[in-house]
Amino acid sequence: MLQQIADAQLTTFVIKDLEHRFLLVDQALADSLGLSVEKMIGRHDLEVGIPERMVLGDSKLGFPGFWALDDEAVKAGCPLHEADSDLRKGSESMYSADTLRTPLRDKDGNITALLVQSRDVSDLIGLHQNLAENRATVELQDGHLSVLGDVLTSLMQNLDLDTLFDHIAETIVVHTRAQSAYIWMLNEAGCYMEAVAAVGPQKRACLGLQRPRGQGIAGKVWEDRKSVFMDKTTVGRYWLPDYIYEQQLCCVPLIVDDDVIGVMVLGSFSWDVSIRPEIALAEKIANIAAIAIKNAQLMASTQAELSRSRALSELGSSLSAISDPYADTDAVCRKLLDTIDINGAVFVVVNEHGTLESYVAWGKLSQEIKRLVLLPAEMVAETICAWCCQTGEEAFISRDQLDARESSRIHAMRDEMNYGSTSCMPVMSAGKVFGALSIVRERQRCDLNEREINVFRTVVNQLSAALERYDLHSALHHQANHDSLTKLPNRRQFEEELSSYLEPKSGNDAVGAVMFMDLDGFKLVNDTLGHGVGDELLKLVACRLSGCLRSEDLLARMGGDEFAVIIKGSQSLEYAVEISTRLSDSLSKPFLIDGSSLNVGTSMGICRFPEDGTNVDDLLRKADVAMYQAKNNGKGQILCFDQTLATKVLKRVQIEYQLRQAIAEEQFELFYQPKVNCQTGIVDGIEALIRWRHPDKGLIAPADFISVAEEAGLINAIGSWVLNEAVWQASQWSDTALGKLRIAVNIAASQFQLENFSSEVLDVLVHHGVPPDRLELEVTESIVMKNLDAVITRLQTLRTAGVRIAIDDFGTGYSSLKYLQDLPLDVLKIDRSFILRLQHEECRQSLVNTILLLASGLGLETVAEGVETLEQKEKLVTLGCSSIQGFYYSVPVLADALPGVVESINALVAPEPHQRAA
Numbered sequence: 001m002l003q004q005i006a007d008a009q010l011t012t013f014v015i016k017d018l019e020h021r022f023l024l025v026d027q028a029l030a031d032s033l034g035l036s037v038e039k040m041i042g043r044h045d046l047e048v049g050i051p052e053r054m055v056l057g058d059s060k061l062g063f064p065g066f067w068a069l070d071d072e073a074v075k076a077g078c079p080l081h082e083a084d085s086d087l088r089k090g091s092e093s094m095y096s097a098d099t100l101r102t103p104l105r106d107k108d109g110n111i112t113a114l115l116v117q118s119r120d121v122s123d124l125i126g127l128h129q130n131l132a133e134n135r136a137t138v139e140l141q142d143g144h145l146s147v148l149g150d151v152l153t154s155l156m157q158n159l160d161l162d163t164l165f166d167h168i169a170e171t172i173v174v175h176t177r178a179q180s181a182y183i184w185m186l187n188e189a190g191c192y193m194e195a196v197a198a199v200g201p202q203k204r205a206c207l208g209l210q211r212p213r214g215q216g217i218a219g220k221v222w223e224d225r226k227s228v229f230m231d232k233t234t235v236g237r238y239w240l241p242d243y244i245y246e247q248q249l250c251c252v253p254l255i256v257d258d259d260v261i262g263v264m265v266l267g268s269f270s271w272d273v274s275i276r277p278e279i280a281l282a283e284k285i286a287n288i289a290a291i292a293i294k295n296a297q298l299m300a301s302t303q304a305e306l307s308r309s310r311a312l313s314e315l316g317s318s319l320s321a322i323s324d325p326y327a328d329t330d331a332v333c334r335k336l337l338d339t340i341d342i343n344g345a346v347f348v349v350v351n352e353h354g355t356l357e358s359y360v361a362w363g364k365l366s367q368e369i370k371r372l373v374l375l376p377a378e379m380v381a382e383t384i385c386a387w388c389c390q391t392g393e394e395a396f397i398s399r400d401q402l403d404a405r406e407s408s409r410i411h412a413m414r415d416e417m418n419y420g421s422t423s424c425m426p427v428m429s430a431g432k433v434f435g436a437l438s439i440v441r442e443r444q445r446c447d448l449n450e451r452e453i454n455v456f457r458t459v460v461n462q463l464s465a466a467l468e469r470y471d472l473h474s475a476l477h478h479q480a481n482h483d484s485l486t487k488l489p490n491r492r493q494f495e496e497e498l499s500s501y502l503e504p505k506s507g508n509d510a511v512g513a514v515m516f517m518d519l520d521g522f523k524l525v526n527d528t529l530g531h532g533v534g535d536e537l538l539k540l541v542a543c544r545l546s547g548c549l550r551s552e553d554l555l556a557r558m559g560g561d562e563f564a565v566i567i568k569g570s571q572s573l574e575y576a577v578e579i580s581t582r583l584s585d586s587l588s589k590p591f592l593i594d595g596s597s598l599n600v601g602t603s604m605g606i607c608r609f610p611e612d613g614t615n616v617d618d619l620l621r622k623a624d625v626a627m628y629q630a631k632n633n634g635k636g637q638i639l640c641f642d643q644t645l646a647t648k649v650l651k652r653v654q655i656e657y658q659l660r661q662a663i664a665e666e667q668f669e670l671f672y673q674p675k676v677n678c679q680t681g682i683v684d685g686i687e688a689l690i691r692w693r694h695p696d697k698g699l700i701a702p703a704d705f706i707s708v709a710e711e712a713g714l715i716n717a718i719g720s721w722v723l724n725e726a727v728w729q730a731s732q733w734s735d736t737a738l739g740k741l742r743i744a745v746n747i748a749a750s751q752f753q754l755e756n757f758s759s760e761v762l763d764v765l766v767h768h769g770v771p772p773d774r775l776e777l778e779v780t781e782s783i784v785m786k787n788l789d790a791v792i793t794r795l796q797t798l799r800t801a802g803v804r805i806a807i808d809d810f811g812t813g814y815s816s817l818k819y820l821q822d823l824p825l826d827v828l829k830i831d832r833s834f835i836l837r838l839q840h841e842e843c844r845q846s847l848v849n850t851i852l853l854l855a856s857g858l859g860l861e862t863v864a865e866g867v868e869t870l871e872q873k874e875k876l877v878t879l880g881c882s883s884i885q886g887f888y889y890s891v892p893v894l895a896d897a898l899p900g901v902v903e904s905i906n907a908l909v910a911p912e913p914h915q916r917a918a
């Protein structure tokens with residue numbers, strides 16, 4: 001029955017005596033040992049074939065053996081549980097057991113036997129091991145997942161491409177057992193893989209390396225499109241010199257949309273720790289990295305596109321405001337590098353000699369835009385730019401083409417400079433080729449596409465239009481700033497240039513001189529030979545003057561026959577005088593125009609800056625003042641500005657200004673001075689003499705303003721007023737005692753130059769109803785200076801009508817007998833200077849006598865001016881003078897006072913009423 005119990009157990013069920021002999025053995029154990037139960041009873045473990053190291057123990061396994069465990073249980077006197085492991089059975093296969101040894105006691109309590117119950121737990125342990133392995137796998141995957149989560153987060157944070165590449169390389173080293181990492185990216189044209197980021201000792205050496213398809217590890221992974229593990233012993237030929245420290249490499253392709261865009265390489269410097277298992281993680285990182293790279297590339301190209309379109313619109317607006325075609329083209333070239341994704345822009349121009357020269361070249365080298373070295377002119381002539389300039393057509397060269405329109409040395413240069421795709425277009429202005437603009441890409445990059453060429457064409461067209469606008473604007477500007485006759489700068493340009501030159505530069509005043517000149521004798525040429533000759537003369541003068549100056553100086557035509565010069569940079573008065581003398585001398589030789597030899601000279605005024613002024617107005621005014629004075633001193637003079645001179649001129653200018661107001665407001669009055677007949681002692685005429693009643697300064701004598709009026713061209717207006725006023729006054733006196741008196745009016749020489757002068761005089765007489773014989777015109781000898789024939793005709797017309805003509809101030813001017821004969825005269829007025837001291841100086845007497853004889857010989861009456869004394873009067877009467885005028889009889893008086901004055905003069909000779917009666 002006990003045997004039945006033993007056999008019914010699921011476990012090994014054995015009872016042993018204290019010598020380890022089996023007292024009871026279950027059938028299963030006997031079967032497993034290939035023995036019968038009976039055969040085992042009474043035998044110990046070794047005798048039934050249980051291996052010795054199980055029975056007696058195995059030190060290697062740390063197993064004490066069945067017997068030692070049996071003894072231990074007996075000794076302990078209580079059940080002993082033992083989890084045996086890795087036990088080998090007879091077949092040497094491994095098994096594990098869970099054994100309980102329970103000492104059995106007799107009725108006296110003594111241990112007499114040992115119950116051994118043992119269970120085979122090998123399967124259970126296997127299960128445990130599987131469980132542990134599974135747990136490790138899950139943990140590894142969990143680890144990978146968390147690594148990938150980190151990687152994903154860090155790579156998707158919108159990094160720019162370069163930072164992203166670096167970041168990927170760093171991430172690999174952080175999250176795998178790799179000690180170095182390299183990122184290789186396919187170039188734009190898909191020609192090679194380029195190392196763009198690296199972590200590890202080879203970083204510097206490796207960055208920028210390029211590997212074509214199939215070459216090097218990156219090239220091989222690109223070709224095979226799958227991950228690979230290599231070590232130095234197995235793959236020598238792909239190693240190249242790229243990885244000198246690494247012993248093992250894991251290489252993973254970066255694939256997006258089935259295209260290999262790059263390669264990720266993980267390296268380890270030791271043999272001990274294999275990085276082969278890292279491939280799985282690296283591949284997962286690569287998947288994320290590839291997407292992140294693609295995103296960043298998209299982002300970068302979108303941003304580049306955005307900034308290109310921004311640059312394009314900026315370019316458009318800067319082109320519309322082009323101010324200097326050269327400087328602006330330079331800027332356009334630079335902007336083109338931003339506007340179109342290119343590596344170089346070159347601009348060549350056709351210079352004024354019609355030859356091509358390289359003007360500007362810009363290149364984009366690792367994002368930095370730099371000016372490139374310009375090609376020598378002879379090489380420019382062999383480029384595609386020259387072809388474009390010659391034909392006026394566009395040209396395109398693809399990246400791998402050697403275009404026959406360029407010379408072989410340009411091909412060699414292209415090679416050396418790594419030039420690829422090129423587009424060149426002519427820049428035109430008003431149908432004329434101005435130059436050519438060319439853009440270029442590095443050879444490794446794709447050809448310029450249609451869209452990019454269109455953008456380039458738009459820019460070139462805009463540039464051409466801008467140049468056309470600029471040319472037009474320049475022409476207009478030139479027109480506005482230059483004299484069309486002499487082509488010299490005009491007054492406006494002169495003032496602008498002087499003003500900008502005078503602006504203090506770096507705190508220093510500009511130094512130099514301004515000269516103002518006016519041609520002497522030009523008016524005569526113009527009036528006598530006509531404006532055509534005058535114009536030719538001005539052109540020749542401009543040419544001679546220009547030849548005397550340095551290129552930095554400026555000669556301008558200020559208007560009419562006036563020229564001005566800016567001498568820059570010299571403070572020396574001597575130098576200014578030297579230049580002006582040179583200018584003046586240059587005009588000394590006659591000018592030959594239409595077969596006539598013409599002579600002109602120049603009067604010149606000089607002022608210097610900063611001494612005489614620091615602004616345009618001051619300097620021009622002062623040079624003008626000096627010139628004015630030079631002219632007054634006599635023709636052909638050069639004078640430097642001085643303040644006294646300026647005061648005089650200022651006064652003159654003020655008088656001129658006020659005179660204009662005086663004419664407008666009729667601030668003039670006529671005074672009248674009687675002329676007394678020497679024979680009768682009776683007043684036989686009066687002279688009208690002008691006075692200016694200035695609102696502030698009171699009465700101003702004609703000596704203080706007539707000459708200014710003559711110079712300013714105001715005398716004709718004043719003369720008209722005097723004539724009208726005097727004739728009107730004569731008409732007022734018509735029915736009085738003064739009604740028969742002849743009234744003399746002073747006429748300036750320029751009045752005789754007026755074509756309608758005689759008709760004006762006659763009209764005034766008619767208008768006021770005064771007969772012509774009551775008017776006498778006093779003219780000076782200066783009327784013979786100009787247009788003598790016309791003057792004589794006018795005088796004759798007047799004289800024929802009955803107006804008398806007197807020559808005034810005789811003896812002070814030309815005193816030519818010829819004109820005395822030619823001019824139709826009635827009266828000769830002897831100048832006051834001859835009368836003065838008449839009674840003291842013998843020679844004066846004979847002079848006056850001669851004049852009187854001359855007048856009498858010519859049939860002219862005579863009037864002596866400025867007679868102040870009785871002696872003078874008596875002498876003149878004795879000498880036979882016709883009439884006398886002077887303070888001796890009366891100072892000039894106002895019209896109201898004149899009747900009284902005349903009456904009292906006449907009274908001096910008229911008999912008293914009682915005498916008359918007698």
Ligand SMILES: Nc1nc2c(ncn2[C@@H]2O[C@H](COP(=O)(O)O[C@H]3[C@@H](O)[C@H](n4cnc5c(=O)[nH]c(N)nc54)O[C@@H]3COP(=O)(O)O)[C@@H](O)[C@H]2O)c(=O)[nH]1
Pocket residue numbers: 673687688689690701702703706719722745746747748778808809829832865866867868885886887888892
């Ligand atoms: N074109 C015009 N010229 C005019 C006009 N009115 C005057 N003048 C000329 O101005 C000059 C100065 O004239 P005025 O100051 O009026 O002097 C005249 C007399 O006042 C002065 N005079 C007369 N008698 C004496 C005298 O005894 N002593 C003395 N010191 N001066 C005297 O002489 C002037 C007269 O000059 P003239 O005309 O030459 O007879 C003078 O040249 C005027 O011509 C005008 O309307 N238009």
